[in-house]
Amino acid sequence: MGDSKVETISRLAQWRIDNFGPCSHKKSDPFKVGLWNWHLSIEKNRFFYIRLFPEPSRVSKEQPPFAKFFFRVSNAGANRKLHISPLFERPLRTCDDFVWPVDSTFHGRFIIDVEFLDLRIYPMNGGESISIWPIEGAMQSVSTQSTLHCLARMLDEGIHADVTINTADGTLRAHKAILSASSPVFESMFHHNLKEKESSTILIEDMSLESCMAFLSYLYGTIKQEVFWKHRLALLGAANKYDIVDLKDACEESLLEDINSQNVLERLQESWLYQLNKLKKGCMMYLFDFGKIYDVRDEINNLFRQADRELMLEMFQEVLTVWKPI
Known part of the structure; x- marks a missing residue:
């Protein structure tokens, strides 16, 4: 890996410096997070200075990012020294908008992480700032919006349910046609002479009323982004149970977007349970390639007691791959 290359996963960017040496300044290659390409740079004077700034472009000029982020700097040796920055929250336009002086000297190999919260x-046209992550998605046409409005009324008001x-913890009303068109499992229930067809009743007792309403909102095409984010794990379970591939894929992509030290082990177990290979790979990279296994050393014991043996074997193999002798 070159000295200037920055690796990214989810909202984390990592720059591995093999040898800073006698030089006093170094700048990274551009790396993509969110809508922008970014650069990191380091400078050695009396302090060790780190800068973060967007690459000059039309997007960064017209809509500069307002970022909330923090840094971690550590040496790459066995005696791991860690420096964690305060939480920064500010607009970033040029290389002069942000600099963090670290009161320490780093020699040889070390690692710089920047995590965007x-x-x-x-x-x-002005107005309040908007987070790019909870609201991502294409604008829908007027005709689509009208159709979705009708579907929302059908669900909310129970029109011809x-x-x-x-x-x-409650009861909802829905439409067989929409459920059947969305899921082969539901279609089978109503096509064959099963109890659901005869009684026109479905038991989904492994979901709360609120989570099930979010599930139906997805099937009717009316779910809001914040509702989707709140119920992602419940929706993932429903997608797997009722064989709704697009919802399962959407949940996996969403869970990949905000991996952090507090949820990575839970995400890893979910990826194993539901066979989500992209999510599993992302969690493995976060833990081992990016060295975040150190941040969850206390929680990892519970995982070892509960996790599937084959998952433990995969984690061990990942350790051997990442930490092979250089």
Whole structure:
């Protein structure tokens, strides 16, 4: 890996410096996070200075990012020294907008991590800043919006609803046609002479009323981004149970977007349970390639006691691959 290359996963960027040596300044290659290409640079004077700034472009000029982020700097040796920055929150336009002086000297190999907690933009016509992550998605046409409005009314008002769903803590009404078109499992229920066809009732007692409503909102095409994010794990379970491939893929992509030290082990177990290879690979990279296994050393013991043996074997093989002798 070259000295100037920055690796990224989810909202984390990592720059491995093999040898800073006698030089006093070094700049990274551009790396993509969110809507922008970024650069990191380091400078050695009385302090060790780190800069983060977007690459000059039309996007960064017209809608500069308002970033919430922090840094970690560590040496790459066995005696790992870690420097963690304060949490920064500010607009970034040029290389002069942000610099972090680290009161320490690094020699030889070391690692710089920058983790973005949020990236916001200001609308071109003014107004409040908007986070790019919870609201990503294409604008829909007027005709699509009209159709979705009709579907929302059908669900919310129970217009010609012909099936009852009993959840863990309440009851919902829905439409067999929409459920059947969305899921081969539901289609089979109503096509064959099963109890669901006869009673027009479905038991979904492994979901709360709120989570099931989010599930139906997805099937009707009316789910809001914040609702999707709140119920991602429940929606993932429903997608797997009812064989809804697009929802399962959407949940996996979403869970990949905000991996961090607090949720990576849970995400790893979910990826194994539901056979989500991209999510599993992302969690493995976060833990081993990016060295975040050190941040979860206390929680890892619980994982070792509960996790599947084959998952443990994969983690061990990943350790051997990443930490092979250089």
